[in-house]
Amino acid sequence: MILASAGNALVWIVWIVAAFSCLASGVAVISFSNAFYSALALIGNLASLAVMYLLLSAEFVAAAQVLVYAGAVVVMFLFVIAYVGPRRETPWSGGPSWQTVGAAAAAGALLVEIVVAVGMQANGSLSHETSVGTDFGTPGWIGRVFLTDHLLAFEITSVVLLVAAVGGVILGSHTRRATA
């Protein structure tokens, strides 16, 4: 019993640290004036999200998060930011314009809408005790589900990735040199 409550407290501490660093690095992403620092802050955000996925017994998704996002997407971002060079932007200076105020109001309204909608829909059903089997979220289980129940989504995702890769190559190729 003491061991279980100690484990519970440990999970709470890990969760609080992960949630705080997730939100703090999210704020950092949108508030740095240098895009390079924003991309670096996104790494912290993705890492703390991976910790929360582990707490939710989604081991494979956490590993994929670190590999795909922190490994591939952020590296691509950092490369492009270094390629286009420094473009400083001071988003929070010069006083609030009507655009800034409107954007903040729209984002706040969106957040309130989400919270109200989820709160009304959930109605207490999100807080009852649940437990899952030991193979929930493991790579073997994910692979089995992907190749049986969700085969169509798997195949369509591969086609979308191929199309995006071809599109990226076409956009980045030098065929527009005449107009450059």
Add this chain to the structure above:
Amino acid sequence: MLGPDVAWYIAVAAFLFGIGALGVLIRRNTLVVLLSLELMLNGGNLALIALSRQWHNGAGQIFGLTVMAIAASEVCVGLGLVVALNRRNLSLDVDTLSELRG
């Protein structure tokens, strides 16, 4: 389930989505808009995976992995656009890019 209830995860996901939406609306640099879009996608992903855990339904995790692949595709095309814009010496400010005439 040890630790906080799923409702807490949903709250974090909602705040992350709100922060990302604020970044998309407020920032003018195309690259930072793309980064904020990643925040929004991650907020949605966290909600999907938390609810997948709550109802023991693997479809949420499958959806999360699919969202990850779509986000990678989106970054691929978006950064390709940024590189193409930069090569033609166009501004990366989304306000001056409001017309698609090039």
